[in-house]
Each structure stands twice: as C-alpha cells, then as structure tokens.
Amino acid sequence: GARARSGGGARRVAAIGRQFQDSLDQLMKMLAQSSPHFVRCVKPNHALQPDNYDGAYVMRQLQQMGMVHVVKARKQGYAHRYAFDRFISQYGYLLEGAKATAADIAPVLAKHVGSSASSPKRNAVEILASLAFHSMVDTDGWAVGSSKLFLKASHQQQLEIARESHVKRVITEQLSVAVKKRELALLDKAVAAAVEVRMVGKLLDEARALLSKLREEEKASQSLLDAMEDRDLHSLSEALKACAAIGLKGQAVTDAKAMLVNLQNQASAASALTDALASNNPAKLKSALAMADACSLHSGQVQAAQRRLAGLSKKQELEAALAAAAKGSDLQALTILLGDADEIGLQGATLETAHQRHRALQAQATVLDDLQIAKRGRDATALRAAIARAQALPAPPPEIASALAEAKNTLAELDAAPPAMPVTGVAVGGRAGVAVCGSRMMGSSPMGAVPLSSGIPPVWLPCPDGSGGVPCRPLGQRIARLKQGSTLIRVVDGLFSRAKYVEKEVVLTPDSKQLSWEGGSKTVTLSEVVRVSVGLETKGLQKLYKTVAMDIPPYNWFSLHTSSRSYDFGAKEGDAAELILLWVMTLQEMLGSSLGSNRFFAISHAQQQWQWHNSSAKEWPCAECTCLNKAYTDSCEVCASPRPLVSLCPAATPLLPALKAVANTLDVRAFEMHPDAGLQLVLLKTLEMPPLAPLKWSIASRQHDPTATLYLGISAADGSGFTTDHPHIAQLRVAVDRARMDLAGGGGGGLGLG
Numbered sequence: 001g002a003r004a005r006s007g008g009g010a011r012r013v014a015a016i017g018r019q020f021q022d023s024l025d026q027l028m029k030m031l032a033q034s035s036p037h038f039v040r041c042v043k044p045n046h047a048l049q050p051d052n053y054d055g056a057y058v059m060r061q062l063q064q065m066g067m068v069h070v071v072k073a074r075k076q077g078y079a080h081r082y083a084f085d086r087f088i089s090q091y092g093y094l095l096e097g098a099k100a101t102a103a104d105i106a107p108v109l110a111k112h113v114g115s116s117a118s119s120p121k122r123n124a125v126e127i128l129a130s131l132a133f134h135s136m137v138d139t140d141g142w143a144v145g146s147s148k149l150f151l152k153a154s155h156q157q158q159l160e161i162a163r164e165s166h167v168k169r170v171i172t173e174q175l176s177v178a179v180k181k182r183e184l185a186l187l188d189k190a191v192a193a194a195v196e197v198r199m200v201g202k203l204l205d206e207a208r209a210l211l212s213k214l215r216e217e218e219k220a221s222q223s224l225l226d227a228m229e230d231r232d233l234h235s236l237s238e239a240l241k242a243c244a245a246i247g248l249k250g251q252a253v254t255d256a257k258a259m260l261v262n263l264q265n266q267a268s269a270a271s272a273l274t275d276a277l278a279s280n281n282p283a284k285l286k287s288a289l290a291m292a293d294a295c296s297l298h299s300g301q302v303q304a305a306q307r308r309l310a311g312l313s314k315k316q317e318l319e320a321a322l323a324a325a326a327k328g329s330d331l332q333a334l335t336i337l338l339g340d341a342d343e344i345g346l347q348g349a350t351l352e353t354a355h356q357r358h359r360a361l362q363a364q365a366t367v368l369d370d371l372q373i374a375k376r377g378r379d380a381t382a383l384r385a386a387i388a389r390a391q392a393l394p395a396p397p398p399e400i401a402s403a404l405a406e407a408k409n410t411l412a413e414l415d416a417a418p419p420a421m422p423v424t425g426v427a428v429g430g431r432a433g434v435a436v437c438g439s440r441m442m443g444s445s446p447m448g449a450v451p452l453s454s455g456i457p458p459v460w461l462p463c464p465d466g467s468g469g470v471p472c473r474p475l476g477q478r479i480a481r482l483k484q485g486s487t488l489i490r491v492v493d494g495l496f497s498r499a500k501y502v503e504k505e506v507v508l509t510p511d512s513k514q515l516s517w518e519g520g521s522k523t524v525t526l527s528e529v530v531r532v533s534v535g536l537e538t539k540g541l542q543k544l545y546k547t548v549a550m551d552i553p554p555y556n557w558f559s560l561h562t563s564s565r566s567y568d569f570g571a572k573e574g575d576a577a578e579l580i581l582l583w584v585m586t587l588q589e590m591l592g593s594s595l596g597s598n599r600f601f602a603i604s605h606a607q608q609q610w611q612w613h614n615s616s617a618k619e620w621p622c623a624e625c626t627c628l629n630k631a632y633t634d635s636c637e638v639c640a641s642p643r644p645l646v647s648l649c650p651a652a653t654p655l656l657p658a659l660k661a662v663a664n665t666l667d668v669r670a671f672e673m674h675p676d677a678g679l680q681l682v683l684l685k686t687l688e689m690p691p692l693a694p695l696k697w698s699i700a701s702r703q704h705d706p707t708a709t710l711y712l713g714i715s716a717a718d719g720s721g722f723t724t725d726h727p728h729i730a731q732l733r734v735a736v737d738r739a740r741m742d743l744a745g746g747g748g749g750g751l752g753l754g
Helices: 016-032 055-065 067-076 084-097 102-112 120-133 153-181 184-196 202-230 233-246 251-279 282-294 300-313 315-327 331-343 349-377 380-391 398-416 438-442 475-484 539-547 576-595 602-612 650-665 675-687 727-744
Strands: 080-083 148-151 460-462 486-491 501-508 514-517 522-525 529-534 557-562 566-570 696-702 710-715
Touching (some): 055 067, 080 084, 080 153, 084 120, 084 148, 084 153, 102 120, 120 148, 120 153, 153 202, 184 202, 202 233, 233 251, 251 300, 300 514, 300 522, 315 331, 315 349, 331 349, 349 398, 349 727, 380 398, 380 727, 475 501, 475 576, 486 539, 529 576, 539 566, 557 576, 566 576, 576 650, 602 650, 650 696, 675 727
Antiparallel strands (some): 080 148, 460 696, 501 514, 529 557, 557 566, 696 710
C-alpha cells in the first residue's frame, strides 16, 4: 500500500514549504556575509523617458515612501553636525563682523564648556556665542557634544545667511578698491567673485563696465605696441583708430601718432626718391633728399640718390676721367668709371669710346692669361691657339708682346724635342703637359662614352638652359632675379617679439650695391661685406637653435659678414636650398676679388664642415635622386642606392647635375664607392670659381655618345662656343691631380687655386 501510493520506490519530492525554507536560509546566509544597502528607486516619469522630469509624480512617490516625513523629522532634530575644527575653518571668519567681549559671551561659555582652557571646542562655542550676541544666530536650540556641534536646520540657515552677508561685504570692498585703482587683474578677480555669489547692484554694473573698457584698452594698447614694433604704416593707422574709438590716451598713443606722421613722411620721401631717380633730375633729387633728411629716412634709396646726385654734379669730371682712362691700360679703373657712368645714365661718344677700350682691354687680359697658362702647362695645342689669338690683337701692349715671344720660344722647344715614350701609369692625350695620376686611369668615363682624352675632336650638343642649375645661368640673369626679390627668413630681435623669425621680402637694389628689406628701411651695403657663409655660422643663429626647436634645417641659412656685424637670411618654403644657392653664388660672384681668395667659398666651406662632422648618426642626401635620408640607413629610401663614402651637404644637393658634369670633365669619381669621394669638396670649389665674364659654365654632351654623358665646360653667355679645353679648365685639372695626391697622402684634398 505505502509503496504503491508513493509511486513504487521513486525519489521523494520536497514539499513547497520545504523549498521556500531552503531558499530563505540561503538568502539569510548571503545577507549575513555582506553589508546590504537599501536603495529606493524613484521614477522620473510614467513612460521612463530620458530628460523628462515629472515633479508631481516624483513628489507623490517620495510621500508614499515616507521620505518626506523622514526629512521633516530630520529637520526637527539636529540635522547638521560639525566637528569643532571643521566648524572653525568654515565659519571662523564671521567673527570679523561680530566682535564680542568676554563678558558678552561668558553665560554661553559657562553653559556649554564651563571653565575649560582654550581648545577647539571652546573656540567653536565662542564663534556661536559671538554670533548669537549680535542676533545672527539663535541663542538656544543648539547643543555641544564631546567632539561635535549639533545644529538644527534653522541654525544652519542663519549661519549661511551670515556667511553670504560677510562674503558680499568683502566682495563689495574688493570691487570698490578695484574700481578706484582701475587695475585689470584686481577688477577681473572681484567681478568673478561677485558673479559667483550672484551679487547684483550698481557697484557691480559699474565694475563690469569698467572691466570691459579696460580690456578694450589693453587690447588696443597691445595692438598699438605691436604696430609700433613692426613700424607698419597701415597697422599703426588702424591701431590709432581703435584707440581713438575707445578714448585711449597716454604716452604710447602720443608716441604712436608721432611715429605715424614720421612713417607717412618717409613713405612720401621714398616715393619722391623713386620719381627723382627715374627722372635723373638734380633738382628733384635734392628736394627728395631734403624730404628724406627731414623725416630721418636712411635707406638704400637715399644712398642711391646721394650717389646719383653726386654723379650728376660731377658729370663733366666723369667724362674727362673716362676719356683719360680710355687712352690708358688700367682695366680696373676703367671698369669702375664705366659703372659710375652707367649709374648716372651717362650717354655720348666718350662713353662709347670707353666701352670699346674696355672690351679691348678685357680681350688683352684674356689673351695674356691664356698665354701664361699654356706656357706653364707646356701644352703645344694650347700654345698655338693662344699665339694665334695674341697675333690677331691690334697693337698689343708690351706685356703681351713679351708673353707672346716667350710662348713662341716654348712652342719651338716643344716642337724640337723628341716625342715622349708612353710611361706606365701616366697618360698624356688631349691635355698635353697635364699629368694624369694612376687613380684616374681606373676608368672614370662612363661605360660606352668617348673619353675626353681620346684625341677625337668632339662635337658638342649643348643642354637646354637651366639644366646645370645656378652655376650655369648667366650672371646678369641671376642678378636680375635677385632684383625681383625673394621671400627670405629673418631672425626677429627684441624681447617683446612673439615669433622667433619672420618672412621678409629681400631685394637687390637697382644699383646692385645693397640688399634691402622692409621697403628699403633696412639695408646691408655689399661693399662692406667681408665674408659669406652658409649654415649656423653666427652666434645669433647658434643661440636660436640651442634655445628653440626650429622647423628650418640648419643648412637653409646664409649670412653676410661685415666688420661690425652679421646679417642672417634663411629660406623655408619651396626649393629652399635652390634659393639659398642662388643668393650665395650670385653675391659671391658679384663681390668677386673684393672678398679675397680665402673668403670666396661659402658652399665648399659648408661641405668642409659637413665632412668634418660626418657620422652614421647624421642624415645624408642621396647622390642619385637627392632624397634626404634619415640617420642609420645604409641605402636610399627612394632609389635604394648605397650610402656613399662621403655624403654631400644637403645645402649643395641642387648642384648635383653640375657636380656630376664637372666630375666627368675632370675625371673624378666622387659619386662612386671610390677614394675620389673625398674630392667632392674640390668639385664644389670648382663651381665657385667661374670663368671671367662674358664666359660662363655650361653643360653639354658629345654627339653620338650612347650614354649621353654630361660634361661641364665653358661657353659664351648665350651658350655658344662650348669647350672643355679652355686654359681655365686645364688649370683646374692640374689642381685636381694635386688634390688627389694630397688626399692619398692624408691631406685635405683642397683645391689650391686662389
């Protein structure tokens, strides 16, 4: 019976009451092991939507939960409890407006602290007692415990009212002081404090108005100072208008007005100088110079006008001097006089005669140079050519006649001498009398190209203009480019300058005697320049790069050094290196012999510095594609060419086409894994030693050359008459051989030409 009723031995099922009891036991164990917090959730609205607050619905829930009654009960008791130290720090300053004597607060102290000595408890009670004496807090209703003060809601409200009253009184005093002193920082702080406590009133309105005015005055004053620092006419005019609009006065405004008048007068004087120089009228020049002197204008235009006026005043003297020089043989003196004549626009038969004499003297100087070089090199071919040119001269001077006789004697000796037998390691051909060292016998001519020493008369195919870069452009064309001006970087001087450098439009003046910027107000006279450099060669640039993180490479600067100071110019945008080379090489060629032989090689000096500090941690430009690679790279990141033995200074990378061409002409393997890599400095010096005007460097290739190898040679200004057999190049070849031997012997590999 029992087994049948229970299902024949199946597992007994627990009753529902037992299940509930087990579940409750588990819950109690969990609660005993934890610290429960009871959270009452209040719904903001029926739909449970965000940003939708239903106040009546929330209040009904709070009432139903009993929270409203809890709050009311809390308020009726000691709702606010402060530790003594906290109470003193939060409300102690209220005693400043509620002073009371010991007798005034004695009853309260006796009631709550008795006769105990000074303590945080006594100090806290003294604060409440003093406030109660001045009716700022109720005397009764609060209690003092062993470690805390117990306050009801009404007492807390009274304390907050007293605190707010005290704060407003203090802020009012601060506002009054700030308004009286008219100090921007004090006023700004006081107004901010008043806004924070929601203070209103006439004083705050007055302070706000004054604060707004002071801010406008500060802004206008700063704009005025910036405009005065920049000496910009438009900016200064606008800044003065802004000052007038807000009624700003003072010494700065007075000084700015005086500067504005002076700048306007200088602009008028500059315009008058331009017109006077264009008209070439002495009266206009005198008037314009008087205007410039009255406004203290000292610019390149002023100096040009002074020279022009002096030249016009001495026109007759200049014509007489030209006539005398045209009869003599002093080429340098005649060149200077012709420059003076060109500057004042002198015309006439005397000038034409002087030009003819100048061309004749130039031709004589070139022939004399050719004779001397050919004689020193004992080159029979060059001697014959030089003798022919000398004999073609009409009425040669005694020095040429003497050199011609000596050249004929040397040629006779060479013709009478027996032919020399070939010597191992030395080749003579195409460059008679020029020794070629064994290292050049290693095949520097490109594979497939016809060597220059082959004895075959070359037929040259000139390359398009500009293919050789800056060195192959005619000097006159480059000077015209500089006169158009370039945007260069100038280091900013002054303690109040926000920027460390600014862009300036720098131009070569029309007379080619000065560089000017800032509309001609800043100049450097080229005749005062004693040295040109590339890179961080001045203390100003070195200090700038030590103190500031610059975004301009160090080799994108060049400097002009005078006996008293240096002028630094940089390039940032576009072909910065090309622009630096244009200015440096053109200025060097213009300055010419005035710089001296040891001060003429700014680019090669930069290369020398670069090679001295060569290391694997330094960026290097690829000689194949001009890509500037990062440090610690063994091959170019663009064309995969191996890192060269000697890297080229990045400032000289635009010269690569001309450098490779002159390397081919002089048989120098400077851009291969070859000991000649140390002769890159020599090649750069070669490019910085242009032939005498009107000749120039040019690039050409040989006809029927399958490799179209480029060679650097000498041609006329229009590119005609290209040759690699000019005496100037012959002299360079001798110097390269000497440099190669010096390099092999541990020397510097410099180019020993003055």
